Amino acid sequence: MVAKRKNYPPEFKRDALDLVHSSKDRSLTDIVRSLGIHLETLRNWVRDDKARREAADGGSDAGMTPADQDELKRLRRENARLREDHEVLRKAAAYFARETTR
Incomplete structure (x- = not known):
C-alpha cells in the first residue's frame, strides 16, 4: 500500500x-x-x-577555474540576449498572425 x-x-x-x-x-x-x-x-x-x-x-561557482567562470558569465550573457531575441520574434510572429487574419 x-x-x-x-x-x-x-x-x-x-x-x-x-x-x-x-x-x-x-x-x-x-x-x-x-x-x-x-x-x-x-x-x-x-x-x-x-x-x-x-x-x-x-x-x-565554487571549484571553477577563472577561465570557467569567465565562460559561464559569457554564456549567461549570451543566453539572456538569445532569450530577448526569441521574445521579440515571438511577439512579431503574433503581430503578423493577427494582421493576416484581418
Missing part, C-alpha cells in the same frame, strides 16, 4: 528549514522527531532549499 502524501503549509516548511539551519548541533533525525515528520520529507526540503538558494545566487 502506498502512503498518502501529506501537504504541509509553507510556513511549517520554512520553520523546519530555519530549525535545520540554526541547529548545527542537532541531527536531522532529532529534528524530525520533534517535528513529527518523516526523515526523507525533511531531506527533500533541505535539498530543494539548497537548489533554490544556488539558483538565486546564479548557481554554484
